[in-house]
Amino acid sequence: MSEREKMAEETQRLDPAIVAAKAKAADAKARASDDEAVSSEAETVAIVAKAPMKDEPASAEASASGGGAVAAWARQNVDPLIGGAIALVYVLWLLATARSLGFSRDEGFYFSASAEYERWFKLLFTTPSKAFERPVIDQIWASNHEHPSLMKSLFALSHHFFWDRWKIFADQSTAFRLPGMLSMGLALWVTYLFGARAFSRRAGIIAAVALGLMPNVFYHAHLACFDVPIMAMWITCIFTYWTAVKKGGLRWALLAGLMYGLTLETKHNAWMLPAVFLPHAIAMVFPDFASFLVRGRATAQETSKAANLPLASLVAMATIGPAVFVLLWPWLWHDTEPRIREYVNFHLHHDYYNIEFLGETYFGPPSPKSYMPVMIAATVPTITLVLFGIGAFDRARVLVARLVGWASDTLERTFAWPKEVPPSDPHHTDALLFLSLAVPLAVFLLPRTPIFGGTKHWITAYPALAIFAGRGFDLVATRIEALLAAKTTLDATKRSWALAFVGAITFVAPFAVTRHSHPFGLSAYVPFFGGTAGGADLGLNRQFWGFTTESLDPWFQKNTKPGDTVYIMDTAWQSWQRMIDEKRIPPWLRGVGSPAEAEISIVHHEQHINEVDYNIWTEYGSSAPEYVLVHDGVPIISVYRRPHGGQRGRARNR
Amino acid sequence: MSDDATEPKEKSRTPFAGWLLCAVPLVALVELALHVKQTSSDVVPESDWTAARDVVKAGLQPDDLVVFAPFWADPLGRQAFGEIASLKREGRSDERRFARAYEVSSRGAHVPELASWKKLEEKKAGALTVTLFENPSFTKVIDDTIDLVNPERLTVSRVDNGSEQPCAFQRGSSAGGSTVVPQGLLTPADKFVCMGGHVGVAVLHALDHHPHLCIYATPMQRGTLRLRFSNVTFGPSLHGHSGIQWLVERTPTPERIGVTFSAFDRPIGTHAHKVGAGWVGFEFPTAELDGKRGDLVAEIAPSSQRQFCFEATTRREAP
Numbered sequence: 019m020s021e022r023e024k025m026a027e028e029t030q031r032l033d034p035a036i037v038a039a040k041a042k043a044a045d046a047k048a049r050a051s052d053d054e055a056v057s058s059e060a061e062t063v064a065i066v067a068k069a070p071m072k073d074e075p076a077s078a079e080a081s082a083s084g085g086g087a088v089a090a091w092a093r094q095n096v097d098p099l100i101g102g103a104i105a106l107v108y109v110l111w112l113l114a115t116a117r118s119l120g121f122s123r124d125e126g127f128y129f130s131a132s133a134e135y136e137r138w139f140k141l142l143f144t145t146p147s148k149a150f151e152r153p154v155i156d157q158i159w160a161s162n163h164e165h166p167s168l169m170k171s172l173f174a175l176s177h178h179f180f181w182d183r184w185k186i187f188a189d190q191s192t193a194f195r196l197p198g199m200l201s202m203g204l205a206l207w208v209t210y211l212f213g214a215r216a217f218s219r220r221a222g223i224i225a226a227v228a229l230g231l232m233p234n235v236f237y238h239a240h241l242a243c244f245d246v247p248i249m250a251m252w253i254t255c256i257f258t259y260w261t262a263v264k265k266g267g268l269r270w271a272l273l274a275g276l277m278y279g280l281t282l283e284t285k286h287n288a289w290m291l292p293a294v295f296l297p298h299a300i301a302m303v304f305p306d307f308a309s310f311l312v313r314g315r316a317t318a319q320e321t322s323k324a325a326n327l328p329l330a331s332l333v334a335m336a337t338i339g340p341a342v343f344v345l346l347w348p349w350l351w352h353d354t355e356p357r358i359r360e361y362v363n364f365h366l367h368h369d370y371y372n373i374e375f376l377g378e379t380y381f382g383p384p385s386p387k388s389y390m391p392v393m394i395a396a397t398v399p400t401i402t403l404v405l406f407g408i409g410a411f412d413r414a415r416v417l418v419a420r421l422v423g424w425a426s427d428t429l430e431r432t433f434a435w436p437k438e439v440p441p442s443d444p445h446h447t448d449a450l451l452f453l454s455l456a457v458p459l460a461v462f463l464l465p466r467t468p469i470f471g472g473t474k475h476w477i478t479a480y481p482a483l484a485i486f487a488g489r490g491f492d493l494v495a496t497r498i499e500a501l502l503a504a505k506t507t508l509d510a511t512k513r514s515w516a517l518a519f520v521g522a523i524t525f526v527a528p529f530a531v532t533r534h535s536h537p538f539g540l541s542a543y544v545p546f547f548g549g550t551a552g553g554a555d556l557g558l559n560r561q562f563w564g565f566t567t568e569s570l571d572p573w574f575q576k577n578t579k580p581g582d583t584v585y586i587m588d589t590a591w592q593s594w595q596r597m598i599d600e601k602r603i604p605p606w607l608r609g610v611g612s613p614a615e616a617e618i619s620i621v622h623h624e625q626h627i628n629e630v631d632y633n634i635w636t637e638y639g640s641s642a643p644e645y646v647l648v649h650d651g652v653p654i655i656s657v658y659r660r661p662h663g664g665q666r667g668r669a670r671n672r
Numbered sequence: 673m674s675d676d677a678t679e680p681k682e683k684s685r686t687p688f689a690g691w692l693l694c695a696v697p698l699v700a701l702v703e704l705a706l707h708v709k710q711t712s713s714d715v716v717p718e719s720d721w722t723a724a725r726d727v728v729k730a731g732l733q734p735d736d737l738v739v740f741a742p743f744w745a746d747p748l749g750r751q752a753f754g755e756i757a758s759l760k761r762e763g764r765s766d767e768r769r770f771a772r773a774y775e776v777s778s779r780g781a782h783v784p785e786l787a788s789w790k791k792l793e794e795k796k797a798g799a800l801t802v803t804l805f806e807n808p809s810f811t812k813v814i815d816d817t818i819d820l821v822n823p824e825r826l827t828v829s830r831v832d833n834g835s836e837q838p839c840a841f842q843r844g845s846s847a848g849g850s851t852v853v854p855q856g857l858l859t860p861a862d863k864f865v866c867m868g869g870h871v872g873v874a875v876l877h878a879l880d881h882h883p884h885l886c887i888y889a890t891p892m893q894r895g896t897l898r899l900r901f902s903n904v905t906f907g908p909s910l911h912g913h914s915g916i917q918w919l920v921e922r923t924p925t926p927e928r929i930g931v932t933f934s935a936f937d938r939p940i941g942t943h944a945h946k947v948g949a950g951w952v953g954f955e956f957p958t959a960e961l962d963g964k965r966g967d968l969v970a971e972i973a974p975s976s977q978r979q980f981c982f983e984a985t986t987r988r989e990a991p
Contacts, residue, residue: 372853399703494694500690501694523700544703545707554744555781587851588851613849629855631883632763632877632883639759640755641757650710656751
């Protein structure tokens with residue numbers, strides 16, 4: 019047999035139609051082993067491609083002879099352990115880089131609110147009866163009550179224990195930020211588990227890696243804010259629901275309800291989750307219902323065993339969820355209904371802030387429909403998007419093929435495509451993942467949705483995007499392995515190493531881009547968009563929240579003296595004070611609120627902030643900054659110094 | 673189409689799709705190569721800016737413009753060029769007032785306003801390109817009202833029903849600025865203070881997001897704001913520009929702010945600035961005044977728009 023013929027045979031072996039036939043044989047086994055690859059299609063690929071699923075759960079006998087209970091436990095929990103290891107490494111990376119990232123405006127506000135909440139927790143620990151008095155609750159929890167309290171409470175508790183009591187962290191800010199970083203760990207862990215259980219262990223690993231190696235995600239993962247936490251809770255809630263659907267029973271349904279409550283209590287993105295769960299639940303019962311309409315009661319009864327409406331989970335989420343939301347937020351314990359209404363109205367009628375997109379600053383509706391897709395393309399590493407495209411196309415093809423197969427059965431008609439209908443998935447995993455991806459994104463196609471948050475406002479879609487990318491890599495790796503088998507003499511072990519190498523080089527670019535983006539994550543654009551300078555060329559937002567001020571520290575250290583006043587511009591006062599307290603910038607500097615009061619003025623470069631730049635020119639009578647902080651040659655902050663002699667404005671030029 | 677007809681096509685497609693999948697990691701390698709290039713050799717070093725400054729400095733004349741492209745590189749240019757990047761050049765009203773222009777560009781970017789200008793020479797300064805252009809429609813500025821905003825050359829008054837109240841000149845503190853945006857136009861430190869407004873030189877953030885050096889003259893709610901520039905040398909034409917702080921202009925309204933110019937008790941012309949128009953120019957012929965010296969009077973009609981800024985120059989077309 020020639021090499022070409024070998025390749026052709028190998029390729030045919032991987033043809034979905036052929037592998038689907040093999041999948042049928044494995045299908046029963048796949049369903050019995052519920053914790054392993056749930057999608058029959060994915061199971062098939064794992065079988066055909068011999069994907070590395072070596073650490074199968076060990077039997078009792080194996081554990082007895084395999085070196086002790088710990089080893090057996092580890093083998094039985096290999097997926098949680100792999101996911102945990104990825105999460106741990108990532109959180110350590112975040113901790114190692116936290117000191118060099120300044121504080122954003124919102125962090126400053128949340129530091130303050132969390133410090134208030136910490137007062138309440140101290141009361142709770144010392145004089146619980148006082149903590150539950152309404153005046154105390156109203157006074158403390160009024161702080162930043164436009165957002166739910168879960169994360170701020172965790173920031174407060176982390177600060178209380180890890181900084182105040184146990185002195186684990188030197189910086190108070192790191193203690194405040196830790197829960198956000200752990201949220202990122204949770205997001206990676208669940209993304210891995212979801213990918214591994216829906217497709218393959220390899221897909222899970224790649225999904226987690228892809229999610230972690232996005233510059234914007236890496237930036238937000240450092241912060242004591244809610245965006246990465248809601249991303250983590252979003253995918254965790256969906257994963258819990260999916261597990262409840264698979265396993266059934268009350269325990270998982272209750273857990274789904276609890277998770278939804280925690281998600282509601284994290285950020286208002288949770289309001290969109292019903293748009294994920296309800297269509298999915300409908301998808302689960304739709305085939306039976308439609309069959310009933312088309313073919314009559316008898317047929318429907320035959321097939322109804324397969325359909326299993328996740329009613330318990332839905333009811334639990336509709337009841338336990340809101341209860342948890344209220345119970346964990348003391349602000350809602352009194353005047354519950356008006357305060358919930360105030361909270362909802364705040365977000366339904368949120369102010370529009372300025373944000374630049376393609377050279378234009380948007381400040382109100384209609385928001386450009388291209389904003390979300392362009393920003394995703396410009397900020398998510400291109401290789402990740404390519405893999406996502408492959409994986410999503412594959413799963414969409416399977417979904418459509420199943421739909422056509424179902425229509426063929428129901429209508430008793432034959433269609434030209436597909437030749438082989440993929441085995442059905444009673445849990446509709448693909449549909450759930452597509453909904454998890456599409457719902458947060460679809461909102462940004464609506465004209466009235468504000469876009470000022472940049473990518474962070476649809477960050478909840480990224481775990482699903484990453485899982486599809488993991489699936490895409492699975493397909494790529496399968497093909498490469500087949501090619502290696504056909505074209506080389508490498509044995510299976512060497513082929514596995516070769517695939518690991520391919521995986522590594524595939525993610526070197528996302529790693530390099532993400533690592534290099536720090537601490538200017540919001541200024542970073544992917545290489546195919548020209549990098550940071552390309553983003554500037556295109557007129558994409560350079561930054562927001564004024565967090566880059568800390569990066570001026572080296573210049574401040576060399577060029578300022580005790581008592582110098584600095585106009586802090588977009589830096590929040592709380593953020594400035596924390597940077598001073600933690601000696602991230604020279605403690606001898608005194609922040610002031612206008613260029614008129616300042617010896618030194620800074621301006622964070624954003625298009626709508628040009629007015630501040632020009633106002634400084636008016637005040638100092640000069641357009642020449644003394645220093646420009648750059649990232650890859652692109653201005654991030656300009657620093658002006660008042661001209662000698664203290665003269666103001668153009669007077670000095672005459 | 674029969675099944676038989678489709679089968680060979682599918683067979684021939686599959687290997688190609690397989691090859692494509694195998695090539696996917698190459699995307700990552702290209703991405704990595706681009707990243708390395710963009711973060712190293714593409715970044716313009718400070719020494720290139722210094723070299724470009726030296727090139728410009730060697731041939732710079734007072735009527736020359738200096739611009740940086742792309743616009744986002746402007747802070748880098750201003751830092752390197754210092755006083756060469758003066759407020760008059762950076763906050764220019766228009767390009768016609770400059771005889772020549774030095775364009776310092778990177779990444780192949782250009783200033784669109786110079787597209788029709790004649791290229792005289794081009795030099796490389798590392799990654800930067802310094803190009804000297806000649807203005808085909810140069811109009812030389814004779815007197816610039818911005819230079820006259822001082823108590824020696826300008827008197828300001830508020831006029832209510834024929835009653836004129838002088839506005840005193842003050843050297844003091846600017847007003848405005850905070851840690852939130854929008855902040856609006858900074859009220860300059862040196863200014864004429866009237867009851868209900870002021871007149872001083874400021875840099876406007878106009879609707880085009882560019883800086884424009886201009887006379888920040890707050891229109892009165894009811895009275896007329898009168899500015900009398902003394903000893904102005906007139907030419908064949910009076911040129912001017914006006915704008916309102918960009919935040920106001922980005923929501924257009926039918927409202928107009930009128931500025932009427934006169935000299936020797938004879939009207940020159942009225943410019944009506946429509947809210948939403950952005951930074952716009954106007955031009956009045958003054959051939960009958962050419963060569964004369966006298967007072968130029970600008971009267972700003974009452975308006976609720978507070979952040980109005982304008983400039984005017986007497987000019988002469990270059991021969």
